[in-house]
Every structure is written in C-alpha cells, then in structure tokens.
Amino acid sequence: MSTPSHISIRNLSVHYGLGHKVLGERLVVKAIDDVSLDIPKGSFFGLVGESGSGKTTLGRAILKAAPITSGHVRYNDGEAEFDIANIGKAELKDYRKRAQLIFQDPYAALSPRMTVRDIIAEPLEVMGLTSSRDETDERVREIAAKCRLNLEHLRRFPHAFSGGQRQRISIARALVCQPKFIVADESVAALDVSIQADILNLLRTLQEDMDITFLFISHDLSVVAHTCDQVAVMYLGSIVETAPSRELFSTPRHPYTKALLSAIPSLDPDDRGRAQKLEGEIPSPANVPSGCRFHTRCPIAKDNCRVDAPAWRELAPEHMVACHYADETVAAAPL
Amino acid sequence: MTQPLISVENLSIKFHTDEGLITAVDKISFDIAPGEVLGLVGESGSGKSVTAKALMQLNSSNTVYTDDSRITLQTDDGTIDILELKKAKELNLIRGGAISMIFQEPMASFAPAITVGKQMVEQLMLHSSMTKKEAREHAIDMLDRVGISDAARRFDQHAFEFSGGMRQRAMIAMALSTKPKLLIADEPTTALDVTIQAQVIDLMKDLVEEFGMAILFITHDLGVIAQTADRVAVMYLGELVETGSVRQVIREPAHPYTQGLLNALPKLEKLDEPLTPVPGDIPSPLERPSGCVFHTRCSQFIEGTCDASIPSVTALADGHAAACFVVDQAVRGKTEVPA
Numbered sequence A: 001m002s003t004p005s006h007i008s009i010r011n012l013s014v015h016y017g018l019g020h021k022v023l024g025e026r027l028v029v030k031a032i033d034d035v036s037l038d039i040p041k042g043s044f045f046g047l048v049g050e051s052g053s054g055k056t057t058l059g060r061a062i063l064k065a066a067p068i069t070s071g072h073v074r075y076n077d078g079e080a081e082f083d084i085a086n087i088g089k090a091e092l093k094d095y096r097k098r099a100q101l102i103f104q105d106p107y108a109a110l111s112p113r114m115t116v117r118d119i120i121a122e123p124l125e126v127m128g129l130t131s132s133r134d135e136t137d138e139r140v141r142e143i144a145a146k147c148r149l150n151l152e153h154l155r156r157f158p159h160a161f162s163g164g165q166r167q168r169i170s171i172a173r174a175l176v177c178q179p180k181f182i183v184a185d186e187s188v189a190a191l192d193v194s195i196q197a198d199i200l201n202l203l204r205t206l207q208e209d210m211d212i213t214f215l216f217i218s219h220d221l222s223v224v225a226h227t228c229d230q231v232a233v234m235y236l237g238s239i240v241e242t243a244p245s246r247e248l249f250s251t252p253r254h255p256y257t258k259a260l261l262s263a264i265p266s267l268d269p270d271d272r273g274r275a276q277k278l279e280g281e282i283p284s285p286a287n288v289p290s291g292c293r294f295h296t297r298c299p300i301a302k303d304n305c306r307v308d309a310p311a312w313r314e315l316a317p318e319h320m321v322a323c324h325y326a327d328e329t330v331a332a333a334p335l
Numbered sequence B: 001m002t003q004p005l006i007s008v009e010n011l012s013i014k015f016h017t018d019e020g021l022i023t024a025v026d027k028i029s030f031d032i033a034p035g036e037v038l039g040l041v042g043e044s045g046s047g048k049s050v051t052a053k054a055l056m057q058l059n060s061s062n063t064v065y066t067d068d069s070r071i072t073l074q075t076d077d078g079t080i081d082i083l084e085l086k087k088a089k090e091l092n093l094i095r096g097g098a099i100s101m102i103f104q105e106p107m108a109s110f111a112p113a114i115t116v117g118k119q120m121v122e123q124l125m126l127h128s129s130m131t132k133k134e135a136r137e138h139a140i141d142m143l144d145r146v147g148i149s150d151a152a153r154r155f156d157q158h159a160f161e162f163s164g165g166m167r168q169r170a171m172i173a174m175a176l177s178t179k180p181k182l183l184i185a186d187e188p189t190t191a192l193d194v195t196i197q198a199q200v201i202d203l204m205k206d207l208v209e210e211f212g213m214a215i216l217f218i219t220h221d222l223g224v225i226a227q228t229a230d231r232v233a234v235m236y237l238g239e240l241v242e243t244g245s246v247r248q249v250i251r252e253p254a255h256p257y258t259q260g261l262l263n264a265l266p267k268l269e270k271l272d273e274p275l276t277p278v279p280g281d282i283p284s285p286l287e288r289p290s291g292c293v294f295h296t297r298c299s300q301f302i303e304g305t306c307d308a309s310i311p312s313v314t315a316l317a318d319g320h321a322a323a324c325f326v327v328d329q330a331v332r333g334k335t336e337v338p339a
C-alpha cells in the first residue's frame, strides 16, 4: 500500500472473562477476535457492523481504553510512534494528546454546570498544554471558530444548545489539543438528517485542514459511503471485508456486507419489501459459531462453512474479504 | 370518505417554563383514517413527540392546551373528546386501550422489576374482560407472533434479559396485545441496526394488515417513511408545513423545508454529490420567527412577505398541501388568467 499506516493492528484480541463458569469452563466474551487492520495516514476510515459486533471495543483498544488480551496496535503519525499494548505511563500521556475520542451522545457527554468555554478548555488544562489563561482562551476561540461557535456561545451553558450545536461543542473539545488521530464513535447517530449532513461536512473539512486521521464508527451505511475513503465491515469481533468506500458499496463481496446494504430502507415508496433480509440476530460473542462465524445467518453457506474458517484474501487491489464463496457472489447483482 | 379515526383540530401546545410560556405546537390540524399509516417527520425539537403525547394526554403537568384545541377519537361506544377527559380512570381506558404507544427507548416501556409477561397480563386484564389464564395465553401468543422464539420461557424473563431487537419486538407485542385502534410509534427503529430495523418494519406492516389498526409513525428517517407510510405530515417548529401522500411528499416535495430534508439525506446512488444540510439551526421555541417560521433558513425567502405574514395552507393536488408563500405564488401564477 502506498500511504503509510497511521494505525497498524496485528492479530488483536480483546476478551472479557464473564465471572461465571458453564460446565466447568469459564465463559469468555470475544469482543475482538484476532483482528488485523491498517488505517492509512490522513484517511477517513469507516467501521461498520451491527450492534455488538465490536466496533466500539476496537476503537477503545486503539485508544488504550479497552484491555488488549493479545496482539499489537502500532501508532505512527510521522512525529511519534507508540506500541499501544506495551505503552508506558509517560508515553501514554503524550499519546492521549495525539489520539482523541468524540462521543456518541451530545446530550450526555457535556457537563451541564460548565460553560462551553470551560468544557472546551478542560483537556488543555488537564494536560497542562497552555501556560496562561490568555493562551487557553486563544486556543479555545480558534477551535470554536473552526466548529462555527461564536464568542457568545462560549459564555453559555450546554443546555441552551440544540443537538447539532452540542455535537459541535464536543467536536471542538476533542480537537482543542490538536490531535492527529480521532475515533468518532456514532458521532452523528443521534442527530436528524439535516444536522447530520452539517456535522459530516464539518468533520471532513476539519480533517483536511488539520491533517487528522479519522476512524469513523457508524451503523449507517449511507453515511459511511458519503464520508469515508475506506471501510471495514465487522461481524462478531472479526473483520469480514475491507475496501475503498466506492468499491465496497458498488461491488460488495461478503454476503454480510450485501445483507447490510440491502437492509437500508429505499427512498422509493414503490420499492417496498424488495430488500433481501438478514434473519435473526448477531450470535453472542461468548459463543462464537465454528468455521465461518457468519454461517448461521448466511444465505449462501455450504457445509464447509460450518467447519473451516475462511482465509483473509485480496480479491481486487485493496479489496480484502474473508469468505469461501466471495468469488461467486460477484456474479449476483450487488443489491 | 370514511370518517377519520382520530381528528386533530387547531391543536396548540404550550409549556410553562422558567423562561415563560413557550409555544411548542401552533394550531395544527390533521386526521388519521382507520387502518392508515401517517408518517410524521421533522427536525429534532419540531414538536413531533409532544403532538403524539397529546393524543393520549401524556404531556407533563406544565402543559397548556389552548381552548380551541380539539382531539376527537371515534370508538365503538361513540366519539371521545380526548382533551376533555379529566379523570385518571377515563384516561386509562384510552391509554394502552384504544391507543397504544411504543417509544424509542424500549426500556422506558417496561417496569424493571417485573417480568415482561406479568406486565403484559396486567395490561390485558385492565383493558379486556380476559381471565388471568386467557391473558397469559394471549400474551405468549403475541410474543410468538412478533418473532420471539421460545415465547413461553421468555414470558417469565425481565426486559433487561432481552437483546435490543427482542426488547423492541416485545414492546410491540405489548402495545398490540390490546388490539388498539391507533398505534403511536415514536422513533421505534432509530436506535436499531438496519437489519433489525428492516425486521421491525416488516413486522409492523404485517400487523397493520392483520389487525387493521392505524399508525402514527414518527421518525426523522425519510427512508423508513417511504417504506411504511401511506401519508406524510412534515413538521417544523411546531407547525405542519406540508402534508400529502407518501409519493407526493417524497417525489414532489413542495415546501422548501421538505425539499431541504430530502436533499440532506445521504443517498447511496448519489455518492458524487456533496451532502447539503438545511442551513442554520432550528430556532429556540422562545424566539419563534415572525411570519413563516421557516423564513430564517429558507433559500427561497421573499423579503417583506415571508417575514411579515403567516402563510396559509395552499392545496396542490388531491390531498397534497403546503403552507408556503412561494408555493402559493407558483400555484396562483399557473391558475390566474394573465391580464
């Protein structure tokens, strides 16, 4: 690949022990199970999958906010490099400035008793990044303007703001220490379509202006298609397909990706019920199916899928998939 | 024309707050026919939920309904003037009886300490003459019908033991078990994955067919509306700006706000086009703009007209109408004989 990786993940697992035993064996939740992934520097990288597939856990593991059971996460922004699984205390402090999270819920994330100025300034103060109040104010004003918040806004409390404005406040807060890498976890999910479009445009502009790499987590595929350069599809703790965004949406190869795409409700009222529906729900990550983990819901599963885990292979340049029958799925219409 | 099941006339909803009396909904009128699915769309804060709650008088105690507001429901025992109901006993007959509501967050519908089954049975016994045994059988049957496998065992579990999708199904089962005439679904699929959302939409469609009930479907997802609604009403800052059949509103949106909402939607077949939000933020209900409430964000704003007077409703085609000066002038231009 031409662009260097900003984040390079190798055989990463995040497992949680579930306290109780079943038939003498301790149950283990495999939230992330042997994932390898490269996030190119400067990309807007999308991560999609159903609820419970492990998207948040993957984002948190990269940010050193979920326990890494095994494997590696390497971070390299050109100025600094970190081995996240083995990062030391002093390094972690530096890393926290460089890698930030934007929360999902603009209502819950902001403290009601702080002014917007104080909310945005807090990371600078906690990390001791500025030496005077004037300098802090300067930095806050600068980033607030980028996020289209004016001076008057800064004096107010968050309850006086609409959902879209609150989301802009949390974005300003995440960006104020000039991070190089951002995990945006369902950052537009709670917003209605018009505010959503506004925030997505803002994120893309900021990414270009400030040269940030984004990991954009979302369960809305149309949003991801419009915003991201590359996309990884996650299912039950594992990545099943990655491709440049256009390619993934025009020629999805994994049956799971296809099912996700066809479940998007069509805007055409005369086109009802056309979607090929995925039956059932995602299995428990404490009890991952054998072979290909998607076989229990897969419309094209054959006998060997129950037994053999599919290899991770490249079907087209930068288009990777884990499915025994991905070649056959091309013949069928994409949607 | 069949008589509407529920008829909302001149509904205005105000709230007493620390900052004074605010207007959340301003003189809106609409009908829902028996068996009809009406989609209600609009930005966050436009007044969708408070309108829905008014149909069951579920708004909080600081609510004021203006004197000329009327909501009438047709039942087997005659016409009920909902806003006139005062006694808890009368209201409880409506709530969960003739009208049921499902919420965005399914946990809100279930009492945490009692089992899903017990709660369903209690509700059934309140709204029907079923014995406890009959109610239990009916509840299990409903859970089974919404696709919850092993329903008899699930009946004895608590909502927190269910997955998100199952909770949503159980909530629908509970809301439908009393065979309501009207189901209010407030963002029932917003928190769900597309896969589960598709399942829930299918389920609701099947149930409309089977029970013949009407649905007020609230969402800001126009794709979901296109897939479920017969008619659509678009709300902005407490006012209805456009109503029409689902085809009229989605294919030929008349009001600039409806056009803006449709434009803002990310579309898979138009990846090359940039996303175009409706510019600006929805104003605070404390600072309702003069004239047309949308004029501060409207790309087709006519100075001296849109900010000066309130647009009346212009009929466009059979059942399609919009409250907008630009629309009105276009229609007049077409029909007026040039001098």
Ligand SMILES: Nc1ncnc2c1ncn2[C@@H]1O[C@H](COP(=O)(O)OP(=O)(O)OP(=O)(O)O)[C@@H](O)[C@H]1O
Binding pocket: A016, A029, A030, A031, A049, A050, A051, A052, A053, A054, A055, A056, A057, A058, A219, A285
């Ligand atoms: N601290 C924890 N202890 C035990 N299990 C956990 C923990 N955190 C996450 N899990 C489990 O790991 C799996 C993946 O969770 P995760 O939150 O990463 O999913 P997600 O893809 O972000 O889902 P959503 O779309 O609902 O946010 C889930 O089954 C979850 O219950």
Ligand SMILES: Nc1ncnc2c1ncn2[C@@H]1O[C@H](COP(=O)(O)OP(=O)(O)OP(=O)(O)O)[C@@H](O)[C@H]1O
Binding pocket: B015, B016, B017, B024, B042, B043, B044, B045, B046, B047, B048, B049, B050, B051, B060, B062, B220, B285
């Ligand atoms: N109990 C209340 N007291 C004061 N104001 C209220 C109350 N309930 C609602 N409002 C206000 O009424 C307006 C309409 O609120 P409503 O909840 O109906 O919006 P909505 O269209 O459902 O939005 P969303 O899509 O975010 O759910 C908002 O400005 C809200 O702040």
Ligand SMILES: [Mg+2]
Binding pocket: A055, A056, A057, A185
């Ligand atoms: Mg998550």
Ligand SMILES: [Mg+2]
Binding pocket: B048, B049, B050, B186
């Ligand atoms: Mg609402």
